[in-house]
Every structure is written in structure tokens, then in C-alpha cells.
Amino acid sequence: MFLFELPYLMTLPQNSFAAIQEDVRMVTFDCFISYGGNRFSVPWMFAGIQVWIRISSLHFIEVYSLYNILIAAH
Numbered sequence: 065m066f067l068f069e070l071p072y073l074m075t076l077p078q079n080s081f082a083a084i085q086e087d088v089r090m091v092t093f094d095c096f097i098s099y100g101g102n103r104f105s106v107p108w109m110f111a112g113i114q115v116w117i118r119i120s121s122l123h124f125i126e127v128y129s130l131y132n133i134l135i136a137a138h
Contacts, residue, residue: 083121090114099125104138 089097091110096103099117106115106127115135118126127136 085119086116087119088114088116089127097127104136106136110135 087099089099091097091106091113093111095106095108095111097106097115097117098104099119104125104127110129114130116128116130118128120126125138126134127138129135
């Protein structure tokens with residue numbers, strides 16, 4: 065089947081694809097969010113407030129305020 069389908073297959077792109085997952089978290093009063101069993105620091109102004117996070121398959125986390133402003137990156 066592979067030889068039959070080979071002329072119809074596209075080549076893969078040179079750049080790797082980074083999958084991104086988004087989620088909402090509540091910042092604790094000691095200024096941390098929890099994800100995947102780890103705690104990540106957030107600026108003190110966001111203690112007790114909801115934030116949203118973007119988790120990349122390249123192993124970094126970005127934390128955004130509800131106004132879509134980047135407030136921390138790990």
C-alpha cells in the first residue's frame with residue numbers, strides 16, 4: 065500500500081510542530097500555580113486571582129493575566 069500511496073504523500077515541513085495546551089488556574093495566596101505536580105511562581109499582584117496558562121510541548125509554561133498580558137514564563 066505504501067508504494068501505491070507514495071505519489072500522493074506530502075513532504076514533512078522542516079520545522080517541528082509545538083503543540084500548545086491552554087488551561088485556567090487559580091493563583092494561591094503564596095503566589096504559586098500548580099501544574100503537573102509542580103508549583104510555578106507568579107508575581108505577588110496576582111495572588112488569589114485566576115490566570116490562564118499556555119503549556120508547550122517544548123516544556124515551557126507561560127502565565128497570562130485575564131487581560132492577556134504575559135506575567136511569568138517558566
